[in-house]
Amino acid sequence: MQEISIKASDLANKIEGVLYGPDNLLSGNYTFLNKASENDIVIRHKINGKGIEIANEKGVSCLITQNPHDDAISMAKALNFSLIVTEHIEYATAFALNTIVKEYAEDSFKVAVTGTNGKSTTTHLLYTIFSDFNYDTYTNTDAESEGNTLIDPRVASELSDYYHKNNNIDVITLEVSEVQGWDDEIMKNHSNKMIRALDADSVIITNASMDHINLVKSFDNLLYEISGAAKALLNGDKESLLVLNYEDENIRNMANIVSNQSNINVMFFGNYDENNILSVSYKEGVGIYSGNELYVEQKDLPFNSIHFIQDIMAALAVCIYRNMDRGRVIESLKNYKPLARRFIKLRENPIIIDDFAHNPSGINLTIENGSKLGNNLFIVNAIRGSRGDDINREIAEALVKSLKDRDNYTLLLTCSVDVVNHLNTVVDSEKNIFLEILEENNIHFMLFESLEESLLNVVNLASDDDVILLLGAQGMDPASRILKKHDII
Known part of the structure; x- marks a missing residue:
């Protein structure tokens, strides 16, 4: 197998970038900064001067970025380090x-x-x-x-x-x-x-x-x-x-x-x-x-x-x-074993279904299919954190669409403050728009700050012949672990 190599200037031209620093011959792997080894080529959406220093210390041959912050360019020049800046990191x-x-x-x-x-x-x-x-x-x-x-x-x-x-x-x-x-x-x-x-x-x-x-x-x-x-x-x-x-x-x-x-x-x-x-x-x-x-x-x-x-x-x-x-x-x-959180049955009596329903159509489909599995429908939905007002408005509207003509549902919402990190925290505007849409359409709900509290409540509310749907992305990911901790599944 021949070594993959390209001049830094040629790489910059191919990705419509500008090269700062030496025009080295590059022959390493394309990878992340935290994974990089000597001679590797790092692609990172944004970088600052400290990041350039770290890359240089690792022996990285070139770093490509779309957003050079603070002193990134000046640091690259000072260290005689190859830095390519492109307006399109996807290139x-x-x-x-x-x-x-x-x-x-x-x-x-x-x-x-x-x-x-x-x-x-x-x-x-x-x-x-x-x-x-x-x-x-x-x-x-x-x-x-x-x-x-x-x-x-x-x-x-x-x-x-x-x-x-x-x-x-x-x-x-x-x-x-x-x-x-x-x-x-x-x-x-x-x-x-x-x-x-x-x-x-x-x-x-x-x-x-x-x-x-x-x-x-x-x-x-x-x-x-x-x-x-x-x-x-x-x-x-x-x-x-x-x-x-x-x-x-x-x-x-x-x-x-x-x-x-x-x-x-x-x-x-x-x-x-x-x-x-x-x-x-x-x-x-x-x-x-x-x-x-x-x-x-x-x-x-x-x-x-x-x-x-x-x-x-x-x-x-x-x-x-x-x-x-x-x-x-x-x-x-x-013999197929599905991916985690893809309409996975966690329990019988009541049936508990865990699904990575994180967009409007996914939520509608999961509710449509899940509602057929039991007498009464219980939904725990994790509000999407740090994803913006628009997607949360759309998800709330999807819940309205699926629930407005039902009278046998119970909806529990959670902000999952006990399990999410700063990248997935529900901000006030996201929560407010979610609740406003439901209230405007007379969709009744209960709101819980923690995921654990919402799960314990829904299990207490549901009877053996009902179905519980656990919906949402990152805010619902730890649900099965919490249920296991309490010997519910």
Whole structure:
């Protein structure tokens, strides 16, 4: 394997950056500052002079940033240290990803999954199936889905580590955020850039519903960002696959983007209709079909909720496209262990379901499916901390939509002050907008500052034949640990 090397000035030109300091030949790994070793190239969204000093002491060959704070540039000059400043940190992370893929995984089969909901489960399903087939498979998906962006070089760094540990990469299954940015600044064409950098062989688009409203100002903007995933396949002429959700009209219409490309195969997944046979489809109570042939029976599916069945269909489309052994695929599905907090049943009597429902459509789907499991519905929802007023307004409105016509619900809200750090603290404006929306729509609720208090109360309120839904992102993550501490699960 040849050493990956590039001149600092050439790297600066490729990422539209400005080089301060010496024009060294760079040959290290693309990585984080706290992980960096000698000769590595660090990508960091913001840095100050102290950070430059630390990088220099570690022997880092170059640091790339979008926001040089305080004396960062002057410190780099004083230390004769290579610093590249770019207005788009995603250009650097995309370049790093593409470089590592070309060097270590050019011949691997690369799948990218994007969309508003279902990315993590679909990606993890594929990772599990390919791993069960004994392929050396890398994925960036974890329970929190924090590695699906171009803000930092996590994927490039992990891919390099994976290769050096296994000396091979057969398959990459990559979860890609459909929209990304920070504060109110969108990282334009995020999915397109990331999938092009990956040089994907297959792209799955799960669905489109309004989320990240602090970044995209309209649903049309959201669709434009998601459509970039399909457009990414136009970047080359190799044989590739686009998998689309037929039941989502906006996603279905993205087939038009590649309609003139003979090298791009399109597969739809959706509801079974004998008058409109899809590549992959589901008939309730029967199972999932490949074309007009039953592929996997209902009893062998790891989930029964329709939104998870859609994730399975999306993953199966890739398996069918790859002509993977059907019996082994089904066996992998039967033994599948889902990601943490993905509609996980923690207890019976009452049923307790834990779900990482952190956006409006996810909340609506979880309530719709969860409410069918018991007589009375109890919901504990963690208000999203330090994520802005807009997303909390949207989540509150989603709760209104799901609960306004119900009379058998009990809603408990928590700020989770006992478990969150400063990055996830609920600020007054977030709490106020959440409560105002509920009050304006006559949605009754109880508010608890601590997560532990809300959990103990809901368990005391619910009867054995009821269902409890634990909804939310970081503020709800420790729920199962708390319930175990009190011998509730």
